[in-house]
Amino acid sequence: MDKHIITGIALFxxxxxxxxxxxxxxxxxxxxxxxxxQLADTVLWRYTWTTLVLVVLVAVGSIVIGATTAWLVVxxxxxxxxxxxxxxxxxxxxxxxxxxxxxxxxxxHPGIVQTTLRNLMGWGPRDYWFPEIRSLxxxxxxxxxxxxxxxxLLTRAAFRMQAAxxxxxxxxxxxxxxxxxxxxxxxxxxxxxxxxxLLVVMETIADFGTVAHFSVQTFATxxxxxxxxxxxxxxxxxxxxxxxxxxxxxxxxEYMNRGSAAFASKGRQEPxxxxxxxxxxxxxxxxxxxxxxxLGVIVPVITLIxxxxxxxxxxxxxxxxxxxxxxxxxxxxxxxxxxFAAILLGTFNRVSPGRSxxxxxxxxxxxxxxxxxxxxxxxxxxFANFDNWxxxxxxxxxxxxxxLLISGSIWLMIAAYMIRFLAAAIGAYDSGLATVTPNVDxxxxxxxxxxxxxxxxxxxxxxxxxxxxxxxxVFVDTVKELPATLILRPFNYDTLAVHAFRLxxxxxxxxxxxxxxxxxxIGLIPVIILCAQISEWRQARA
Numbered sequence: 001m002d003k004h005i006i007t008g009i010a011l012f013x014x015x016x017x018x019x020x021x022x023x024x025x026x027x028x029x030x031x032x033x034x035x036x037x038q039l040a041d042t043v044l045w046r047y048t049w050t051t052l053v054l055v056v057l058v059a060v061g062s063i064v065i066g067a068t069t070a071w072l073v074v075x076x077x078x079x080x081x082x083x084x085x086x087x088x089x090x091x092x093x094x095x096x097x098x099x100x101x102x103x104x105x106x107x108x109h110p111g112i113v114q115t116t117l118r119n120l121m122g123w124g125p126r127d128y129w130f131p132e133i134r135s136l137x138x139x140x141x142x143x144x145x146x147x148x149x150x151x152x153l154l155t156r157a158a159f160r161m162q163a164a165x166x167x168x169x170x171x172x173x174x175x176x177x178x179x180x181x182x183x184x185x186x187x188x189x190x191x192x193x194x195x196x197x198l199l200v201v202m203e204t205i206a207d208f209g210t211v212a213h214f215s216v217q218t219f220a221t222x223x224x225x226x227x228x229x230x231x232x233x234x235x236x237x238x239x240x241x242x243x244x245x246x247x248x249x250x251x252x253x254e255y256m257n258r259g260s261a262a263f264a265s266k267g268r269q270e271p272x273x274x275x276x277x278x279x280x281x282x283x284x285x286x287x288x289x290x291x292x293x294x295l296g297v298i299v300p301v302i303t304l305i306x307x308x309x310x311x312x313x314x315x316x317x318x319x320x321x322x323x324x325x326x327x328x329x330x331x332x333x334x335x336x337x338x339x340f341a342a343i344l345l346g347t348f349n350r351v352s353p354g355r356s357x358x359x360x361x362x363x364x365x366x367x368x369x370x371x372x373x374x375x376x377x378x379x380x381x382x383f384a385n386f387d388n389w390x391x392x393x394x395x396x397x398x399x400x401x402x403x404l405l406i407s408g409s410i411w412l413m414i415a416a417y418m419i420r421f422l423a424a425a426i427g428a429y430d431s432g433l434a435t436v437t438p439n440v441d442x443x444x445x446x447x448x449x450x451x452x453x454x455x456x457x458x459x460x461x462x463x464x465x466x467x468x469x470x471x472x473x474v475f476v477d478t479v480k481e482l483p484a485t486l487i488l489r490p491f492n493y494d495t496l497a498v499h500a501f502r503l504x505x506x507x508x509x510x511x512x513x514x515x516x517x518x519x520x521x522i523g524l525i526p527v528i529i530l531c532a533q534i535s536e537w538r539q540a541r542a
Contacts, residue, residue, distance in 0.1 A: 003351050010348035013341045014360040017367060017419050020378025021244065027381040028241040031234020039226070039235065043217060047239070051218045051246075054140055054211070055204050061144035062200045066151025067193055069289050071181055074159040077274040078282040084289035091296035092149040093523030095480040097209025097501065098516040099142045102300040104213070105307055105509050107133040134214040142210050145296035147203055151196035158192035159185065199368070201250050205243060206371030208483035209497070213504055219243040220483060223373045227487060233381055240374040247369045301520070307513035315514060323515065327495040330410060330485075331478040334417035335471040341418055342425035342470060347455050361426065368423035372484035375416045380488060383407040408490050416484045421474045428470035429463065472526045479522050 039047075072078075073085045107113050107130075114130055117123065132138065166188070170180035186193075208220040219239055226236040277285050314320065345364050349357040367375070384407040394400045406412055440458060460467065482497045489498065496515040503512035 006344060006348055007352055007356075010344045010360050011356070013344060014363045016415060017363050017422060019382070020370060020375045020416075020419060021366070023378035023382045024237055024240050024244060024374060027234065027237035027377065031237060033234075033238070039222070039239075043222065046217050047219050047222045048242075050136060050216060051205060051220075051243075054136060054143070054216070054218060055201050057137070057140035058143045058147060058204045059197050059200055061140065062148040062151045063193060063197060065144065065148040065292050066196060067155050067186065067189070069292065070152050070156035070159055071185065072285050072289060074156055075181075075185075075274055076277050076285055078277040078285045080286055080289070084286075084293065087293045087297070088152055088289060089149050090524070090527055091146050091292065093476070093527045094146050094296065094300065094520050095209065095482070095497070095516075095523070096142045096146045096207055097213060097482065097504070098304070098520055099145060099296070099300050100139070100210045100213045101500070101504050101509050101512050101516055102303040102307070103133055103138070103142065104504075105513075106299070106303055107131075136214075136216050139210050139214045139216045142214075143204055143207060145292065147200045148292060150199040150203075151193060154192040154196040155189050158189040198250065202247060202369055202371075205247055206373070206483070208373060208486070209501055212501075219246075220371065220373055223377065224483065224486065227377070233377075237377050237381060240371075240377040243371055244374045247371060247374075250369075301517075304513040304517050304520075307510045308517055311510040311514060313511060313514045315518075323494055323496050323499045324518070326493055327479055327497070330413060330417070330495060331475045333410075334414050334421070334478045335475040337414055338418045338421055338425045338474045339429070339467060339470050341422055342429045343455065343460075343467075345422075345426060346429050364426055365423040367419045367421065370420070372416065372420055372481055373487060375419050376484040376487035379412055379416055379419075380407055383412060407488075410490065410493070413485065413488045416488055417474070417478045417481065420481065420484065421477045424473050424477065425470040428466050428473060469526070469529060472529060476523045476526050479519055 069084070069088050073081055073088070105111055109125070109130075117128065117130070118125075121128070166184050167180050170184045175183065205218075206220065207218075208224060210216075211218045212221050212224070219242060223236050223239045223243070226232050226239055315324075341364070345357075345360055349361055370378075384404070387402070387404045387407050390405065391402045394402045479495075480497060482501060485495055485498055486501070489495070494502070496519050500512045500515040500519065503509070503515075
């Protein structure tokens with residue numbers, strides 16, 4: 001595979017990544033606006049307002065939890081700090097809709113909490129007020145509990161890289177530790193906080209399972225309702241275009257903010273000396289770190305285990321094994337295809353640096369800003385039209401019906417997963433590729449290897465940990481993915497996520513607990529790897 005072939009395949013991958021955006025724009029522009037007009041008169045503004053409020057609530061909650069806990073584990077010493085440093089990452093393994101199923105079972109009207117209150121106090125069903133878990137606030141809480149680790153991880157890394165000198169200077173001028181944190185350390189970490197918040201916002205607007213289960217009307221649920229409830233693909237595409245525009249606007253604003261808020265630390269810097277907390281201060285720090293872990297991991301896991309035991313499901317039945325097989329097959333193929341695409345784009349930028357390579361990488365990274373439902377609409381509309389045209393032509397010419405060759409296959413799902421998660425694979429691969437100097441490539445070429453030979457024999461060997469990490473991330477993200485899978489899956493082809501969602505939609509929460517636990521268990525794999533990397537980093541610094 002020479003340089004020209006790598007260039008051609010890389011450009012083809014970039015074109016596939018760009019296709020959903022073009023498809024959504026075209027489908028929205030050439031469709032009737034009748035249904036959209038009706039939605040505008042009834043629920044469109046509700047979709048817009050609810051989505052914005054949800055984004056703000058989750059972003060603020062994630063910043064407060066992520067930045068506070070990151071500061072505590074980096075700068076303070078208290079009992080349990082090392083445990084919390086790792087445990088605070090674990091909620092990232094859980095999809096928000098899994099927590100939604102667990103907390104619905106706990107806090108809903110027939111749940112254990114309200115039932116216990118009624119029994120203890122002798123209340124009737126309408127004698128008391130209790131916060132409604134199936135609400136906008138409940139959805140925001142579920143999403144915050146699983147998404148704050150994005151802010152925590154990036155902010156924690158930023159605090160570790162900060163010099164302690166500005167903080168100590170603020171302390172010497174009379175500022176308390178809290179004021180020095182708010183006025184000095186927190187502003188210096190703003191780029192990292194903004195980057196983590198961007199990921200939180202993108203995941204929030206892309207979420208479907210949580211808001212659908214809590215009956216919260218957002219753009220994500222509107223797209224699904226228009227597609228399946230109203231049977232209007234044009235209206236779904238128009239709503240998807242609005243959501244896409246919002247996502248891209250947020251990405252652009254974050255990029256501009258990051259460019260104006262970059263703080264660089266050069267030279268040798270004085271590291272932080274941790275404050276030793278005792279008494280009520282240590283207790284407050286422990287509570288601040290324990291609450292997110294308790295609510296985001298321990299309570300949901302225990303609840304789901306108890307629910308699963310009550311469901312008496314046979315996970316070894318042929319029907320259940322098909323769900324597991326479908327999930328693992330899709331996730332495995334998606335992981336291999338996505339990482340291979342990331343390697344091609346990274347190699348293209350390495351061997352042929354220029355505008356085309358940079359543009360390809362930029363397009364490849366766009367997927368993180370495009371919700372899964374939007375990608376599904378952008379792919380399905382053009383390919384469904386192509387399938388229908390081809391079927392009509394074959395029927396007229398040869399009397400043969402070709403059916404749905406592309407839109408009815410799992411390969412369209414694989415393409416959607418690749419587009420959605422390619423940014424994560426590119427990030428993991430590029431971080432490792434940066435450690436391989438161009439001199440290594442030059443020496444390999446002098447010894448007679450082609451560009452692809454250099455990648456195969458040198459890069460893939462040296463970058464094996466980065467490649468493995470990228471594959472695991474894509475694998476687990478695919479296992480958790482719901483909106484694109486719901487729209488693109490072939491008939492009678494369900495995954496664990498789809499099965500859990502269907503059971504929860506029928507209010508069979510105990511049955512939904514088993515596939516939810518399996519999804520969460522699979523999601524722990526990259527978290528364990530990440531925790532191992534954190535431990536290795538700490539040992540190297542010690």
